[in-house]
Amino acid sequence: MSETDLDDVETLADLADLAREAAEDEESVLVFIEQEDAWFAVVRVDGEDDPRVFVSDAAAASRSSYGELVLTDELLGREGDDELEDLDHLVVDLDDEDAEDSATEDDEEDGADAAGGAGIPSGPLGDAGLLIEFGFGAKELMDLAAEGSVPGDALSEIAEALGCGEILEAVR
Numbered sequence: 001m002s003e004t005d006l007d008d009v010e011t012l013a014d015l016a017d018l019a020r021e022a023a024e025d026e027e028s029v030l031v032f033i034e035q036e037d038a039w040f041a042v043v044r045v046d047g048e049d050d051p052r053v054f055v056s057d058a059a060a061a062s063r064s065s066y067g068e069l070v071l072t073d074e075l076l077g078r079e080g081d082d083e084l085e086d087l088d089h090l091v092v093d094l095d096d097e098d099a100e101d102s103a104t105e106d107d108e109e110d111g112a113d114a115a116g117g118a119g120i121p122s123g124p125l126g127d128a129g130l131l132i133e134f135g136f137g138a139k140e141l142m143d144l145a146a147e148g149s150v151p152g153d154a155l156s157e158i159a160e161a162l163g164c165g166e167i168l169e170a171v172r
């Protein structure tokens with residue numbers, strides 16, 4: 001385990017590639033992401049398989065730049081990349097003064113937030129069973145993501161259970 005600079009990582013695929021570079025003999029690599037004690041994520045990369053992701057609070061992650069790495073369309077259950085459908089509600093007739101008010105009301109009714117978080121659930125999201133092979137169950141992971149829990153403490157508990165708590169504390 002080591003601290004990695006994520007400045008050049010823009011997508012989950014980039015993060016997975018970085019994790020694969022750190023792997024020895026195609027072993028599993030776990031990436032822990034913690035954002036200002038608001039949320040945490042665990043990403044598991046096994047060889048060339050697609051990364052498995054668990055996010056403690058998807059809504060909080062959606063308001064974070066690192067959240068963009070883990071909140072993929074697939075994880076959020078969004079079909080396809082049809083950006084035009086996502087932008088339809090933003091089209092406003094600039095000649096109509098009432099259109100802007102109407103668009104704002106529509107956004108509020110849809111539950112959209114300023115960060116574009118429409119449709120992003122509050123609470124845990126993803127593969128809660130990604131650590132089972134390491135002896136850390138899905139229920140335990142979900143309990144650590146419960147409302148009111150502290151993400152930094154959760155990651156510390158996970159790291160301790162996996163036998164790498166001292167290493168995590170060293171990179172903090």
